[in-house]
Amino acid sequence: MTVFLWKSFHRMPNSRLLWQRTMSLYNHTHGFEEKEIKKKLQQFTGGSINLSKKEDGIGILTLNNPKLMNAFTGTMMIELQEKIAELENWKDGKGLIIHGAENTFCSGSDLNAVRLLSSPQDGMNMCMFMQNTLTRLMRLPLITVALVQGKVLGGGAELTTACDFRLMTPESEIRFVHKQMGLVPGWGGAARLVHILGSSPALRLLSGAVEVQPESALHIGLIEAILSSSDEPLEETCTWLKLHTKGPAEVIQAVKKVILAGRELPLETALKTEMKIFGTVWGGPANLEALTQRTKHK
Numbered sequence: 001m002t003v004f005l006w007k008s009f010h011r012m013p014n015s016r017l018l019w020q021r022t023m024s025l026y027n028h029t030h031g032f033e034e035k036e037i038k039k040k041l042q043q044f045t046g047g048s049i050n051l052s053k054k055e056d057g058i059g060i061l062t063l064n065n066p067k068l069m070n071a072f073t074g075t076m077m078i079e080l081q082e083k084i085a086e087l088e089n090w091k092d093g094k095g096l097i098i099h100g101a102e103n104t105f106c107s108g109s110d111l112n113a114v115r116l117l118s119s120p121q122d123g124m125n126m127c128m129f130m131q132n133t134l135t136r137l138m139r140l141p142l143i144t145v146a147l148v149q150g151k152v153l154g155g156g157a158e159l160t161t162a163c164d165f166r167l168m169t170p171e172s173e174i175r176f177v178h179k180q181m182g183l184v185p186g187w188g189g190a191a192r193l194v195h196i197l198g199s200s201p202a203l204r205l206l207s208g209a210v211e212v213q214p215e216s217a218l219h220i221g222l223i224e225a226i227l228s229s230s231d232e233p234l235e236e237t238c239t240w241l242k243l244h245t246k247g248p249a250e251v252i253q254a255v256k257k258v259i260l261a262g263r264e265l266p267l268e269t270a271l272k273t274e275m276k277i278f279g280t281v282w283g284g285p286a287n288l289e290a291l292t293q294r295t296k297h298k
């Protein structure tokens, strides 16, 4: 299945539907009825997800529900899916910053919705819906950064793990509070956390519902950097991301794809995928330009 998925990924299907199907994890064969869960999620309104795509190839995705510390309502979950689909089709895109409105990232899922979706079946459908969306986010051919501000809890902490990098402001905190809620992560956050940290540190964070402060997050490798202040974090994050997205979109996207292949595929398949992605940039405009200019790397 994974191999099939990656072959399709590499072939860059033109059809958006095929792309979405191959990038997602669950469909009706897994008992996932997307239409049904969307109908339920539509009932829990409030907030929005806003996307602005800048000319320099950096997108800014804003979680916007500040009254509830940017908790995810049902309609925000649906809007997130729509914005990720839009980003999958962004040919000139290179990077993405995810942040929350009014200087706080996200306090998880909206507890009002959680209370009303409390049957195991609804819970599993919501979980499959969010896992599909966050897996597609993780597989975007863009370099993604979560800008962590305020108290980032539950599903908010899970969302940060679907990004390539996390940057924290000095006063912020990440906390997988699921155990305190009688839960475990369900948006894929546990599996991704094990990949990021290894199983013992991940278990420590989950079993202790540990409040992870910036210094400790940096020490265990959960984040890439602590921002210098909380004054202009979005600008600082943009500057940081621009260092990693300098160059043409096709090259930046190819860089992300070879890393994705290495992260998700068995070694032999990853190597073959890398070779094919290499073929898309070898002799390409950026490569020829660098050769013409006799670029030196001093």
Ligand SMILES: CCCC(=O)SCCNC(=O)CCNC(=O)[C@H](O)C(C)(C)COP(=O)(O)OP(=O)(O)OC[C@H]1O[C@@H](n2cnc3c(N)ncnc32)[C@H](O)[C@@H]1OP(=O)(O)O
Pocket: 067, 068, 069, 071, 072, 107, 108, 109, 110, 111, 112, 151, 153, 154, 155, 156, 177, 178, 181, 183, 184, 185, 186, 187
């Ligand atoms: C698989 C997904 C699993 C999950 O995500 S479970 C959800 C995990 N998140 C939580 O349990 C968050 C509980 N809330 C808190 O701990 C605190 O509100 C929090 C985020 C630390 C902020 O504390 P403060 O800065 O003191 O602000 P506050 O408590 O007065 O909050 C302002 C208003 O926002 C509300 N709020 C915050 N997080 C929410 C959430 N997730 N769902 C629904 N409402 C939420 C909070 O109830 C308050 O509303 P109100 O002013 O009392 O009407």
